[in-house]
Amino acid sequence: MINEKIQNVLNAQINKEFYSAYLYLAMSAHFDEIGLSGFSNWTKIQAREEVDHGMILFDFIIERNGKVELSQIDVPETSFGSPLEIFEKIYEHEKYVTSSINCVASMSDEECDLAARNFIDWYIAEQVEEERNVYKIILKLKMFGDDKSALFHIDKELNSREYNLHVYK
Numbered sequence: 001m002i003n004e005k006i007q008n009v010l011n012a013q014i015n016k017e018f019y020s021a022y023l024y025l026a027m028s029a030h031f032d033e034i035g036l037s038g039f040s041n042w043t044k045i046q047a048r049e050e051v052d053h054g055m056i057l058f059d060f061i062i063e064r065n066g067k068v069e070l071s072q073i074d075v076p077e078t079s080f081g082s083p084l085e086i087f088e089k090i091y092e093h094e095k096y097v098t099s100s101i102n103c104v105a106s107m108s109d110e111e112c113d114l115a116a117r118n119f120i121d122w123y124i125a126e127q128v129e130e131e132r133n134v135y136k137i138i139l140k141l142k143m144f145g146d147d148k149s150a151l152f153h154i155d156k157e158l159n160s161r162e163y164n165l166h167v168y169k
Protein backbone atom coordinates (compact mmCIF):
# COMPACT_ATOMS: atom_id res chain seq x y z
CA MET A 1 0.00 0.00 0.00
CA ILE A 2 1.13 3.53 -0.70
CA ASN A 3 0.33 6.55 1.47
CA GLU A 4 -1.50 9.57 0.06
CA LYS A 5 1.46 11.91 0.23
CA ILE A 6 3.69 9.61 -1.84
CA GLN A 7 0.83 8.79 -4.19
CA ASN A 8 0.24 12.51 -4.85
CA VAL A 9 3.88 13.26 -5.51
CA LEU A 10 4.19 10.27 -7.88
CA ASN A 11 1.03 11.34 -9.73
CA ALA A 12 2.48 14.85 -10.05
CA GLN A 13 5.67 13.29 -11.42
CA ILE A 14 3.66 11.42 -14.09
CA ASN A 15 2.35 14.79 -15.25
CA LYS A 16 5.89 16.23 -15.37
CA GLU A 17 7.13 13.31 -17.45
CA PHE A 18 4.28 13.65 -19.95
CA TYR A 19 4.77 17.40 -20.07
CA SER A 20 8.45 16.73 -20.83
CA ALA A 21 7.36 14.50 -23.71
CA TYR A 22 5.14 17.33 -25.04
CA LEU A 23 7.99 19.82 -24.75
CA TYR A 24 10.39 17.54 -26.63
CA LEU A 25 7.77 16.89 -29.30
CA ALA A 26 7.28 20.64 -29.80
CA MET A 27 11.05 21.00 -30.17
CA SER A 28 11.18 18.05 -32.55
CA ALA A 29 8.52 19.63 -34.78
CA HIS A 30 10.44 22.92 -34.74
CA PHE A 31 13.73 21.25 -35.70
CA ASP A 32 11.99 19.41 -38.50
CA GLU A 33 10.51 22.70 -39.79
CA ILE A 34 13.95 24.32 -40.00
CA GLY A 35 15.52 21.31 -41.72
CA LEU A 36 17.52 19.88 -38.81
CA SER A 37 16.20 16.34 -39.05
CA GLY A 38 18.89 14.86 -36.77
CA PHE A 39 17.98 17.29 -33.96
CA SER A 40 14.36 16.48 -34.68
CA ASN A 41 15.10 12.76 -34.36
CA TRP A 42 16.99 13.22 -31.08
CA THR A 43 14.21 15.23 -29.42
CA LYS A 44 11.49 12.91 -30.76
CA ILE A 45 13.26 9.90 -29.23
CA GLN A 46 13.65 11.86 -26.00
CA ALA A 47 9.88 12.43 -26.03
CA ARG A 48 9.28 8.68 -26.33
CA GLU A 49 11.61 8.04 -23.39
CA GLU A 50 9.70 10.58 -21.30
CA VAL A 51 6.48 8.70 -22.06
CA ASP A 52 8.24 5.55 -20.82
CA HIS A 53 9.24 7.37 -17.63
CA GLY A 54 5.60 8.38 -17.10
CA MET A 55 4.40 4.83 -17.73
CA ILE A 56 6.89 3.33 -15.26
CA LEU A 57 5.48 5.63 -12.56
CA PHE A 58 1.94 4.74 -13.65
CA ASP A 59 2.68 1.01 -13.29
CA PHE A 60 4.41 1.50 -9.94
CA ILE A 61 1.41 3.28 -8.39
CA ILE A 62 -0.86 0.44 -9.52
CA GLU A 63 1.62 -2.17 -8.31
CA ARG A 64 1.44 -0.54 -4.85
CA ASN A 65 -2.39 -0.72 -4.87
CA GLY A 66 -2.55 3.05 -5.22
CA LYS A 67 -4.71 5.33 -7.38
CA VAL A 68 -3.42 6.84 -10.58
CA GLU A 69 -4.76 10.39 -10.96
CA LEU A 70 -4.00 11.99 -14.29
CA SER A 71 -4.04 15.77 -14.54
CA GLN A 72 -4.06 18.27 -17.38
CA ILE A 73 -0.84 18.58 -19.34
CA ASP A 74 0.30 22.17 -19.99
CA VAL A 75 0.74 23.31 -23.58
CA PRO A 76 4.46 23.61 -24.33
CA GLU A 77 5.94 26.66 -26.01
CA THR A 78 6.09 26.57 -29.78
CA SER A 79 8.54 29.29 -30.69
CA PHE A 80 12.20 28.60 -30.19
CA GLY A 81 15.62 30.16 -30.64
CA SER A 82 18.86 28.69 -31.97
CA PRO A 83 19.80 24.99 -31.45
CA LEU A 84 22.13 26.11 -28.64
CA GLU A 85 19.36 28.10 -26.96
CA ILE A 86 17.04 25.10 -27.25
CA PHE A 87 19.59 22.74 -25.69
CA GLU A 88 20.25 25.22 -22.90
CA LYS A 89 16.50 25.22 -22.28
CA ILE A 90 16.51 21.42 -22.26
CA TYR A 91 19.34 21.43 -19.73
CA GLU A 92 17.41 23.79 -17.44
CA HIS A 93 14.32 21.63 -17.82
CA GLU A 94 16.18 18.44 -16.95
CA LYS A 95 17.74 20.10 -13.90
CA TYR A 96 14.20 20.99 -12.81
CA VAL A 97 13.11 17.34 -13.31
CA THR A 98 16.14 16.19 -11.30
CA SER A 99 15.16 18.42 -8.39
CA SER A 100 11.62 17.10 -8.59
CA ILE A 101 12.88 13.48 -8.52
CA ASN A 102 15.14 14.36 -5.56
CA CYS A 103 12.09 15.67 -3.69
CA VAL A 104 10.28 12.36 -4.33
CA ALA A 105 13.33 10.56 -2.89
CA SER A 106 13.53 12.69 0.22
CA MET A 107 9.77 12.49 0.80
CA SER A 108 9.99 8.68 0.50
CA ASP A 109 12.67 8.77 3.21
CA GLU A 110 10.56 11.02 5.44
CA GLU A 111 7.55 8.74 5.03
CA CYS A 112 9.67 5.59 5.57
CA ASP A 113 8.41 4.24 2.23
CA LEU A 114 11.43 2.15 1.32
CA ALA A 115 9.77 0.61 -1.73
CA ALA A 116 9.25 4.10 -3.20
CA ARG A 117 12.74 5.12 -2.13
CA ASN A 118 14.23 2.08 -3.84
CA PHE A 119 12.08 2.62 -6.94
CA ILE A 120 13.06 6.25 -7.38
CA ASP A 121 16.78 5.40 -7.46
CA TRP A 122 16.31 4.34 -11.09
CA TYR A 123 15.18 7.91 -11.93
CA ILE A 124 18.05 9.46 -10.00
CA ALA A 125 20.55 7.51 -12.12
CA GLU A 126 18.59 8.27 -15.28
CA GLN A 127 18.74 12.02 -14.57
CA VAL A 128 22.53 11.92 -14.19
CA GLU A 129 22.73 10.34 -17.64
CA GLU A 130 20.23 12.73 -19.21
CA GLU A 131 21.90 15.85 -17.86
CA ARG A 132 25.28 14.59 -19.04
CA ASN A 133 24.02 13.79 -22.56
CA VAL A 134 22.44 17.21 -22.95
CA TYR A 135 25.50 18.95 -21.55
CA LYS A 136 27.77 17.21 -24.07
CA ILE A 137 25.59 18.46 -26.93
CA ILE A 138 25.69 22.00 -25.48
CA LEU A 139 29.49 21.86 -25.39
CA LYS A 140 29.61 20.86 -29.06
CA LEU A 141 27.14 23.56 -30.06
CA LYS A 142 29.15 26.17 -28.15
CA MET A 143 32.36 25.04 -29.80
CA PHE A 144 31.11 24.60 -33.38
CA GLY A 145 27.48 25.73 -33.60
CA ASP A 146 28.15 28.94 -35.56
CA ASP A 147 29.85 26.98 -38.29
CA LYS A 148 27.18 25.67 -40.70
CA SER A 149 29.13 22.63 -41.84
CA ALA A 150 29.84 21.65 -38.20
CA LEU A 151 26.13 22.04 -37.45
CA PHE A 152 25.44 19.73 -40.38
CA HIS A 153 27.74 17.10 -38.80
CA ILE A 154 26.19 17.46 -35.34
CA ASP A 155 22.78 17.04 -36.98
CA LYS A 156 24.00 13.88 -38.69
CA GLU A 157 25.32 12.52 -35.41
CA LEU A 158 22.03 13.20 -33.61
CA ASN A 159 20.23 11.42 -36.42
CA SER A 160 21.91 8.18 -35.39
CA ARG A 161 20.17 8.07 -32.01
CA GLU A 162 17.83 5.09 -31.80
CA TYR A 163 14.88 4.53 -29.55
CA ASN A 164 15.13 1.76 -26.95
CA LEU A 165 12.14 1.07 -24.78
CA HIS A 166 12.93 2.34 -21.29
CA VAL A 167 12.04 -0.26 -18.73
CA TYR A 168 12.44 -0.25 -14.99
CA LYS A 169 15.33 -2.50 -13.99
Ligand code: OFO
Pocket residue numbers: 017020049050053094097123126130
Ligand atom coordinates in the same frame (compact mmCIF):
# COMPACT_ATOMS: atom_id res chain seq x y z
FE1 OFO B 1 13.99 13.82 -18.99
O1 OFO B 1 13.58 12.89 -17.54
FE2 OFO B 1 12.17 11.84 -17.37
O2 OFO B 1 12.56 11.44 -15.64
